[in-house]
Amino acid sequence: MTVAQPLPTEPLRAEHRALLSQLGELERVAGELLTLPPDVARARLRRLIAFLRHHLLPHALAEEKVLYRAVEAAMSAPGAMATMSADHSEIQRRIEALDAATGPASALSSVPAMLYGLSAIVLLHFRKEDEVLLPILDQALSHEDAMQLFQQMAAEAGESSEEQPSAPA
Numbered sequence: 001m002t003v004a005q006p007l008p009t010e011p012l013r014a015e016h017r018a019l020l021s022q023l024g025e026l027e028r029v030a031g032e033l034l035t036l037p038p039d040v041a042r043a044r045l046r047r048l049i050a051f052l053r054h055h056l057l058p059h060a061l062a063e064e065k066v067l068y069r070a071v072e073a074a075m076s077a078p079g080a081m082a083t084m085s086a087d088h089s090e091i092q093r094r095i096e097a098l099d100a101a102t103g104p105a106s107a108l109s110s111v112p113a114m115l116y117g118l119s120a121i122v123l124l125h126f127r128k129e130d131e132v133l134l135p136i137l138d139q140a141l142s143h144e145d146a147m148q149l150f151q152q153m154a155a156e157a158g159e160s161s162e163e164q165p166s167a168p169a
């Protein structure tokens with residue numbers, strides 16, 4: 001009996017699954033936010049924004065520097081990943097807007113809609129990566145090539161995560 005080999009991109013798929021399980025918090029917070037005492041609501045939002053800044057954005061930056069270039073090379077299509085990078089810019093813009101909307105002086109009434117909007121964009125973006133981009137790399141890369149790519153991504157993500165100012169506890 002032969003055992004199915006994991007796909008070359010399995011490490012990145014696993015990273016996506018781990019991020020997605022945390023990203024469920026966007027919709028959970030959106031649904032509960034306005035029922036919570038304001039201090040509790042703000043603390044939960046701060047934790048969520050810190051996760052987005054320190055985990056999701058470094059992941060996105062590493063993709064732009066390493067993964068998307070590899071997909072463009074595999075497709076012989078320079079610039080083809082510009083639409084995916086545009087998703088990242090929109091995600092980053094919305095995280096900044098979310099941060100601005102959770103300051104001590106602001107009412108939180110608009111925040112649930114922002115969280116639902118961000119969640120929808122992020123979920124669609126992950127789906128495009130898992131279902132469209134990663135299969136291209138599964139065809140094009142050996143396991144060794146893919147492993148090297150993910151090591152480069154981890155190094156990039158580690159660096160950009162260290163550059164981010166640390167979030168308040």
Ligand SMILES: [Fe+2]
Nearest residue numbers: 060063125129
């Ligand atoms: Fe991405």
Ligand SMILES: [Fe+2]
Nearest residue numbers: 016059063129
């Ligand atoms: Fe991703």
